Amino acid sequence: MKDFKKSTVYQIYPKSFYDTNGDGIGDLNGVIEKLDYLKTLGIDYIWLTPFYPSPQVDNGYDIADYYNIDSSFGTLEDFERLVQEAKKREIYIMLDMVLNHTSTEHNWFKRALGGEKKYKDFYIFKESADHEPPTNWQSKFGGNAWEYVEKFDEYYLHLFDRTQADLNWDNKEVRNEIYGIVNYWLEKGVKGLRFDVINLISKPEKFENDSEGDGRRFYTDGPKIHKYLRELNENTYGNYDDIITVGEMSSTSLENCIRYSNPEEKELSMVFNFHHLKVDYYNGDKWTIMDFDFKQLKGLFRIWQEDIQEGDGWNALFWCNHDQPRIVSRFGNDKEYLNESAKMLATTIHMMRGTPYIYQGEEFGMTNPYFDSIDKYRDVESINYYNILKEQGKAEEEILEILREKSRDNSRTPLQWNSEENAGFTKGTPWIPICDKYKEINSKDALENKDSIFYHYQELIQLRKDYDVISNGRIKFILEENDKVLSYVRTLSDKTLIVINNFFSKETMIELPDEYLSSNLNSRILISNYKDSSTLNKRLALRAYESIVYYIEG
Numbered sequence: 001m002k003d004f005k006k007s008t009v010y011q012i013y014p015k016s017f018y019d020t021n022g023d024g025i026g027d028l029n030g031v032i033e034k035l036d037y038l039k040t041l042g043i044d045y046i047w048l049t050p051f052y053p054s055p056q057v058d059n060g061y062d063i064a065d066y067y068n069i070d071s072s073f074g075t076l077e078d079f080e081r082l083v084q085e086a087k088k089r090e091i092y093i094m095l096d097m098v099l100n101h102t103s104t105e106h107n108w109f110k111r112a113l114g115g116e117k118k119y120k121d122f123y124i125f126k127e128s129a130d131h132e133p134p135t136n137w138q139s140k141f142g143g144n145a146w147e148y149v150e151k152f153d154e155y156y157l158h159l160f161d162r163t164q165a166d167l168n169w170d171n172k173e174v175r176n177e178i179y180g181i182v183n184y185w186l187e188k189g190v191k192g193l194r195f196d197v198i199n200l201i202s203k204p205e206k207f208e209n210d211s212e213g214d215g216r217r218f219y220t221d222g223p224k225i226h227k228y229l230r231e232l233n234e235n236t237y238g239n240y241d242d243i244i245t246v247g248e249m250s251s252t253s254l255e256n257c258i259r260y261s262n263p264e265e266k267e268l269s270m271v272f273n274f275h276h277l278k279v280d281y282y283n284g285d286k287w288t289i290m291d292f293d294f295k296q297l298k299g300l301f302r303i304w305q306e307d308i309q310e311g312d313g314w315n316a317l318f319w320c321n322h323d324q325p326r327i328v329s330r331f332g333n334d335k336e337y338l339n340e341s342a343k344m345l346a347t348t349i350h351m352m353r354g355t356p357y358i359y360q361g362e363e364f365g366m367t368n369p370y371f372d373s374i375d376k377y378r379d380v381e382s383i384n385y386y387n388i389l390k391e392q393g394k395a396e397e398e399i400l401e402i403l404r405e406k407s408r409d410n411s412r413t414p415l416q417w418n419s420e421e422n423a424g425f426t427k428g429t430p431w432i433p434i435c436d437k438y439k440e441i442n443s444k445d446a447l448e449n450k451d452s453i454f455y456h457y458q459e460l461i462q463l464r465k466d467y468d469v470i471s472n473g474r475i476k477f478i479l480e481e482n483d484k485v486l487s488y489v490r491t492l493s494d495k496t497l498i499v500i501n502n503f504f505s506k507e508t509m510i511e512l513p514d515e516y517l518s519s520n521l522n523s524r525i526l527i528s529n530y531k532d533s534s535t536l537n538k539r540l541a542l543r544a545y546e547s548i549v550y551y552i553e554g
């Protein structure tokens, strides 16, 4: 059995991972073919984003059938083979469970539209006077969150696209159906579950206008969320002793995050929160351009690490996923300091308290693709906001500049396997353009160079297994006032780690607090991103993006 505190999860977006049949779309057989590569990296779990039958309006987060595989990705047999082949390599599969909403192509929704009351109650239909939506809540993808159905003279709720109708979790029959779905996949040998937007499932009893915002305060960490998660646990994965679970909890609070992930609450193993990835949203608005606020980033990490520790909760640690721009292009430097900054960013989160997640391509420094025209984009959110920003009167070039920094497609371009045609991803035409840096940035070159970002990740993954102070130590942030360097200390009995990261290209000096220097005779460098980093000293000069981890015993 795997210890999730010593494990690392690798996220695969199958559509962009590896295509084996030349249709331009990555597939499950592509994942199987690359398992040895993942074994070399050393990861423990593969989280696969949704591969279920779907009209693909939101690339699979709009599920039409929870019990099957979309033919573009393969078959159930392929999936079963993947589980077995991965297991042979001691890698386990984590599935993405999208249970807040279904596609409007799901049979339940079709029967609801057909007028069957049982299925109408699976969703959230509301009457409303005067052809006005029932509330002013906004969809996360832009526009009002209610869609009108003429036939009933009613609206249904969709917090995401209008083809993603929210399920009514207050209906016991819906919850029972959901237990059935989760148990079906657990019986197939799945060992991990990632629950999509799971802190949005419990809607308020009364639906009312939000005079202060877009409605999220009424349903984020909603009234019955803890009850529903405990019940889900009790009826599904709680009956096994080796399943890890992670909830995607967009803007959750600390207090709720602790309840979700404290083992005594019997809800989830850990939580993704996104607060640290909103430090480049000007006034909270994603669709703006702003340098990241480093002080804010540091403050958020400190709070979410130290306070979750106090509450005995557990964090999922991550910079990247299929919804986020590439981290080297965002908080690092993907030009002069690609190697240094990618390694520094990796060390920053892999040495923290929590379970690290790596998003495909991150392990060798994939960057944003910097698309130059709107027709290269595929993502529903990006295209919606392109139109919204147009309507607001913004110029084409300014909108494209924003998308180049903020679009979800930044992370969805195909994995760059080598410097050959289509980066070795497909023999056909890729469903979305390839990032044109693939000649310099690709996994083959990374594997051939012992100093590459890839081997830095490999080492970080192994260190977490070898050093209990990483998996189980306490964390405390230091150098809080420093506006260039993020630093923290991990401790476990007589072992100490000092983690130091310069987030900028300018050289900088730091002074460490005396308490960590008394026993520096026994100190050594555990990992760093320069070959000749200095030994432990009170005063240290850090070069561009320099990142050093000191290990002290005794």
Ligand code: TEU
Residues within 6 Å of the ligand: 058, 061, 062, 098, 140, 141, 160, 196, 197, 248, 250, 286, 322, 323, 381, 408
């Ligand atoms: O994302 C939830 C979510 O709120 C975001 O991170 C979202 O992508 C946001 O709009 C970013 O601006 C999850 C999935 O990860 C995402 O791919 C899905 O589109 C979404 O849920 C709906 O299922």
Ligand code: CA
Residues within 6 Å of the ligand: 019, 020, 021, 022, 023, 024, 025, 026, 027, 072
């Ligand atoms: Ca394919």
